[in-house]
Amino acid sequence: MRSGGASPETSTALSPPAVGLPQEIIRSIINYIAYDTHTLRACTLTCYSWYIAAAPHLHYTHAIETRSLDQRFWRPNPLWSMHMLGLLPLVRKLRVIDNSYGHHVWLSKALFNRRVLHPFLAFTNLRKLEMDFLDIPSFLPNIRRYFGHFPPTVRSLTLREPKGSRREIIYFIGLFQHLQDLGFRYGWGGSKEEPADDPTLTPPFIPPLRGWLRLTYFTRMGLLEDMINLFGGIRFRFMSLYSVRDTRVPLDACAKTLEVLVLELTDPYGE
């Protein structure tokens, strides 16, 4: 295969066969190695068309340590660098993680200074969102200023030990009008039930919630019951449960829809 207009000699010299392949063939090849990061990196250095096919896979997941958000003067700032390179719209899965033991850093409004908020708003194509220790009350009432750009695309949300009352957490979930998968992850010892408050806090949307429900060390059954009431039921087709108090609540709520049940006999997060 040759580029049009070039002499055979020039074409052979400038366009080796792999470079001249149609883009859809290149995409198929790259899809095959989507899980092999080292090979993907090599592909991005081959030529522009290979870079275009490989970059979305390479930047599929972006992980941010909550602790690093607070280090304003730390250089280089990876989030800012990614933002300046225009790579953040390629990210499909964002994980805001806290790996510290003992003293967790809450993901609160106070961390969202200009250098964090600007790049954060550039995650415009996210499909999956995972957030550790999200302090929901700190973002209220203007929570959409920080998360309002996510809802059109996000299909999967996992919250690890979120802070907030039942209503506040349900309100946050209700921001995502196309949400299919939902996960709650707590630590050993389970979750602390907090009372339902502020009954006027009504979720803006009723997400479909027809994909996966993943619950780990989950004991906040009141939260789940309120969600079922406010959303008019839940219709998950897939469920993964580990150390859940009163599994009847999710199992009965999805009695007509549940197709696959995963019994996690050990902690799926290895804690």
Added chain:
Amino acid sequence: MTYVRVLANDFAARFFLQDFDLSQNKALRTLQFPASPTYCDMNNGSPTALGFLKYVLSTITSSAFFQIIVIYHNQDFNGIKPRGSDWPPFRELSEAERAEEASRHGQKFEMLRELYKIRDFQLVLSASVSGCVAEYATQMLEEAVAEEKAKNGFDDHFPEPVVLYDPHRIQRPDPWIFLT
């Protein structure tokens, strides 16, 4: 309240048996569980995981139910090296290690035969492992199935399982690795 202790260590998960009444779930078609704890369970001589799974299976009334998937991860294979090890990502097993792994597979099949007494299902052994060891893992499972076939055979009372590879989506590295 009746419960079973699924694991024998401090991270034991407690499942309340009556909560796992699946008789109301009319669309349920697949039950999945990981391979590892049942190994621990059988090794410790405690039938808790087996008892739990038997109970859960006995409550299923869905006419759509037809499949149990046992999920194997990297750590379920003696020969797969930890992530970050040198190439190749797997190693040759010693005779003792082979015997130990074969024994674990044997115990697993023994347990699955017990489950099959509760109700019929299609058994799938799913290798949910990293891409670089997919071939190795599926080969190991196929060998285990062949060994079980030679030893105890498969029949209508316990049909031959299907071995599948389910790509485990590896966590892509944090991009700042590339930027610093």
